[in-house]
Amino acid sequence: MSPSHDGARRRRRLAGEIKDSLRELSNQLSLLNHQVGAQLDLKDVDLDCLELITRHGPMSPSALARRAGLHPATMTGVLDRLQRGGWITRERDPEAADRRAVTVRALRDRNAEVFHLYSGMNTKMDELLADYSEADLQLLVDFLQRTTTAGHTATATLAEA
Structure with a gap:
């Protein structure tokens, strides 16, 4: 076998291992998020939407539905549950041309509950990342x-589609 063929085979194997690892990581994070949601009495989709609001800031329900890939009617149910649970508030947008326009905002006083449940994973990540050089970390970020x-x-x- 030629060296270039052998190198191409190793590269395909490594690429496959990366893809497999990413799928496994996705599964593990999904399971972690499910456990966090269960502890907070939130459905998986509710936790996902709360994360989007927290990460990207206040937004309209339609913008959130687009980001989450959800139908607007489904989003209404999600927002109702999040508001009942004290996770978000809906506020009228005084700047909007349509006076019915609403902005969804996360209530920060509940963040500590979420952070606490992710603290074990965050600690493990800090320990894991401590083993990498700054150049390694930049490569991982990229x-x-x-x-x-x-x-x-x-x-x-x-x-x-």
């Missing part, structure tokens, strides 16, 4: 950002 972009693209493509 890889994860590019992987996230690929995921957004794949999701959008499926949503359009």
